[in-house]
Amino acid sequence: MENKYKPVPILSSEITPKSLYYNRRDFLKAAGILTGSALLAACAPSVSGPAVPTPSHMTAYAGKTDELGAPLNSYNDITNYNNYYEFSTAKDAVAPLSANFKSHPWSVAVGGMVNKPQTFAIEDLLKMFPQEDRIYRLRCVEAWSMVIPWQGFPLASLLKAVEPTSSAKYVAFTTLNDPKQLPAEGNGFYPWPYTEGLRLDEAMNDLALLVTGLYGDPLPPQDGAPIRLVVPWKYGFKGIKAIVKIDLVDTEPPTFWKTIASDEYGFYANVNPDVPHPRWSQASERRIGELTRRATLPFNGYGDKVASLYQGMDLKANY
């Protein structure tokens, strides 16, 4: 007799993908948070954003926190709330605009005052330098922050490989200059391409990271693919994206935001709650996903590792 109760095969397409399933929970949670916020914003508890990302490796990051115990921001937040003026000044417009960004083939020319100038293909950089997991806080000069699990390698490793000469004092970085790929580079109000810089001793600090990955996946275009800088004790704008050129120089190089408004954005740009930006306070910040504001920490909480770099310097003058 034929078995009437044959198991019905479930097509894989019928199963809700894990990411969507989690996103739905994110949404319900967020809706709940915000409804609550409308009713009792002042006394609502600090609810942290969900940390369930979409990439395949997300389970490896479940429950992880930074060294201060703060949970990670979700992959969704990190990849949909981006300051990347080469695409748009609207943070939620960057992800869709960058969807077709070509980050391969890619090479980074490292030169200037070095003994071994070299142009590295991105694949070679990934092979030469072991990728490390680093969970860093990112504090934007606009007074919001995130906790992000990056993958990358110390900038110091790359610099050692090209052997800076004794006259090299600073490191200068340059973003890809290609208005076809980065449409807003056609906007004449800005000194394109984006440039950034570090003092050599800052660049050699172990915290300074060249980032190639996020949540265990290759770095997505909206976050600076294929390679960007992350300097967690400085404001986010120091973290130059889509790097094509790194030069060692003997004088302080021009940097993008300092060129636009030097009285507002300094070369050092160390996170400092005691030095307000001329037009807004830096005393507190909003951690993305939280309802109450947090006090901003000096050096973004990395003072024990970097404060010694600035001994004897007036941090109010060298903002």
Next chain:
Amino acid sequence: MSIIDRIKKIPYTPLQIAMHLYAWSALVALIFNLFTNHLTANPIQAMEQRTGRHALTLLVLALACTPLNMLFGWRELLKRRRALGLYALMYATIHVIIFVNLDYGLAWSLIIQTVLQRSYIVFGSIVFFLLIPLGITSFDIWKVRLGKNWKRLHQVVYFAAPIAVLHYTLSKKGDIFHLTGDIGRPLVYGLVVLLLLILRLPFIRRFLSSFRSRVAGSFIRRNSQPKLDTQKT
């Protein structure tokens, strides 16, 4: 009854409908986006920015009524000024409530520190406190009670609007005086407000009204000429 007759019976003019539709649909859209999670990962900031922009836009529209009537003789605009101004105040109030309540959780010491640290929020606060008395005295009874002073009081908007643009400009990362950075939109608002204020200068006003009557005069002469001819023949 035909559809056209029905439309004619609607007690609102198209301008009125468009105005109320804009003012309320923007708020509905904001609430809808909030609950469908479409306000970026930082919804509180997005709400602040949007309500601020609507307040400024409505203030500029209120400021545009008089010059547009002057230029094109569109008298109905003068009747809409009050509602546009009140809507601007409504959005400014929502904007301020979001700032002190949702953003800063009513932590007044932190708010005062934030406002006072040479911040663009000082300018926003000035605009808000300038607009409040204008809103309160916008009703007819106050117009009667204040007499000549009513007009003087309401000319405060000529200060409030440029300060509102300054507040908006300074909230963006850029330098308006060197035309660098994120200044595109503030620049547009600034130029529009500047134009609307220039059009109010007495000598510009006189020139425009004489120009308009000349244009209107020649238009009437040209149209009436053939009629006279046909009558003659």
